[in-house]
Amino acid sequence: MTVAGLLLAAGAGRRMGTPKALVVLDGEPLVVRALRALRDGGSSPRVVVVGAAADQVSAVVRAADPDAVVVRASAWERGMGESLRAGLGALPDGVDAALVLLVDTPGIGAEALARVAAAATPEGIVRGAYEGRPGHPVVFGRDHLAAVAAAAHDDVGARGYLAGRDDVAAVEVGDVATRDDVDTPADLARLSPTRAQEG
Template identity: 45%
Template sequence: MVNAVGIVLAAGAGTRFGGPKALARADDGTPWVEIACRTLLDGGCKDVIVTLGAGADTAGPLVPGWATTAVVPDWAGGASASLRAGLAAAAGTSADVAVITLVDLPHLPPAAVRRMLGPDDGAVGADTLRRAVHAGRPGHPVVLGRHHWEAVASTATGDRGASGYLREHGATEVDCTDLGGGGDVDRR
């Protein structure tokens, strides 16, 4: 099995949502950040990192105790700031790949993470670039092999994150439409 670290991008202010999505909860009261962490863990990630920015003091206690928190001081710079912080924290792990997801995908199933990590045949490793596709639209999770982390971090800008890098470097698209949960929640 591949050695994967999960990264939950949860540092934004959630302007359209009406507040930081790191503070959002499901109807049953479960914090979205906890759901995202559990999805990555249950999907095959050995470790999980959560990036926090807006509302970090309040959101911190919602992060499960077994996950690592990376505070993003420049969170207002967009998703790229969160991605850079997550990859920097991941560099301190022994992971070969990082599985990136967003906190505002509370319906994303662990099966999507498992599909993105692929079968246990050695096909996923430090050179991997994969992006989930939902109904023909690129989305999350994204799998970045360790050999790409530094380049992704140096080229990510604004709210685009790694999308330009993934496109330019021919990331493998993995259809996850049948699994559901690919739509982010932007409104309460």
């Protein structure tokens, strides 16, 4: 099974005040942290979708992971759906599945990603679960990739495609990951108490 890693890192981070890909947690940008998790979790190839501060984020990505493919989402301002569509369109032929990770979920590390990827099949969909509640990451088998891309638009990523489906497998990752998003400086401070105290 070839499970590509698809990292969505294009957002402007308006509530954060800076693109979230460049937000520093524990001494490194979130995009670097997420890339390392994908690599250590066994995802290859790795595709990173950039948008806001594209040149700066691209440089950080290339320095951290020279093997990663960087894709610019031309309509990234419209929302996550446009970034997802750009990333899916950049996947190379021959991948069996795509593991989608959001750059602002630093609590999802390599162990959780590997666990979800291990359950992937070309015809299936797998989601990470937290005490039974579905969340990220999501792995789409290749049989779904075109339909997911077609359904993604504006700020609607894969949510619409996943809604109401009864064929999505859940893999529990709550024992090794957290589902928290980093959307605001307060979220960041909560995850990095030392930094918050210093500030």
